[in-house]
Amino acid sequence: MDRFDTMRLFTRVVERRSFTAAAADLGLPRSSATAAIKQLEERLGVQLLRRTTRHVTTTLDGEAYYQRCIAILADIEDAEGGFGAHEVHGRLSVDVNGHMARTFLLPELPALLARYPGLSVHIGEGDRLVDLVREGVDCVIRAGVLPDSDLIVRRLGIAREITVASPDYLERHGVPRTLDDLAGHMMIGFLSSRTRQVMPLEFTVDGKVREVVLPSRVTVANSDTSAALVRLGFGLFQAPKLRYADDIEAGRLVEVLPDHPPTPTPISVLYPPSRQLSPRVRVFVDWLVEILGPKLDS
Known part of the structure; x- marks a missing residue:
């Protein structure tokens, strides 16, 4: 293992806080990873990592060395990234709804994988907050207003939101024509991943947003589950129109209160600061703009 490979291993151990996870990410035996880091510490003459039974953390020297390593490795990736598609290689980890x-x-x-034969993609599915560095995730795609963070946020577009319900639900509760008609209606509770x-x-009235909380018998934290519940007639729900276009066309759902739409939802991709941006993340983000841009509002 040369010095650059050792740097890559060291940064992965720091980010994953685990020799086992880092070794698995890089396709190495755990024993080889442990031995390589031990040799690195001996060569530098300092302790870089603290090992406990639960996880691995950096010493002050280790944190300083980590920052230097990610800068050096980012420069190498930038230098190698300009020599054609064959240079984009490795495993890309993405988290998306x-x-x-x-x-x-x-x-x-x-089409993306055909364009970059050396690229492989791992897709995690979720709506929760993700610690990109600690969990070894390269980038995430998220909907909604995002909390402040050190991550770079690139807006992909805006999705128009609608309010929907099933025909069965509307037959039982009536079709609301105005916001006053919402009395006696139910909604499907959806937990915010940020606030829990x-x-x-949300309804737009004369250019202003009015928030309404209705009773809910079921509360969920997953968008696929909420989609199933609205089809089953558990109440009103709001989501991007793109999400329910097929259901509306097939008659499984009906849009209600179209004159008072919810606020549009921004769709964004988040990734670490540019010093750590690899060519595979860069081409993936550009690809997202290419495929999602025509489907979203600007």
Whole structure:
């Protein structure tokens, strides 16, 4: 293992806080990873990592060395990234909402992999907050207003939101024509991944947003589950129109209160600061703009 490979191993151990996880990411035996880091510490004459039974943390010297390593490795990746598609290689780890992955990413994925034969993609499906560095994730795609962080946020577009319900639900509760008609209606509770509180329904009235909280018998934290519940008639729900276009066309769902739409939802991709941006992340982000841009509002 040369010095650059050792740097890559060291940074992965720091980011994953685990020799086992880092070794698995890089396709190495754990014993080889442990031996390589021990040799690195002996060569430098300092302790870089503290090992406990639960995880690995950096010493002050280790943190300083980590920052130097990521800068050096980023420069190497930048230098090598300008020599054609064959230079884009390695494993890209992405986290994205499952429906978005299946509907928009997967149909276009064969073309991306054909364009970059050395690239492989690991797709995690979720809506939760992700610690990119600690969990070894290269980038995430998220909907909604995002909390402040050190990550770079690139806006992909804006998705128009609608309010929907099933025909069975509307037959039982009536079709609301105005916001006053919402009395007696139910909603499907959806927990915010940021606050862990149920998110209110939003309606635009005379250019202003009005929040409404209705009773809910079921509360969830997963968008696929909420989609199933609204089809089963558990209440009103709001989501991007792209999400329910097929259901509306097939008659499984009905849009209600179209004159009072929710605020549009921004769709963004988040990734670490540019000093750590690898060519594979760069081409993936550019590809997202290419495939999602025409489907979203600017």
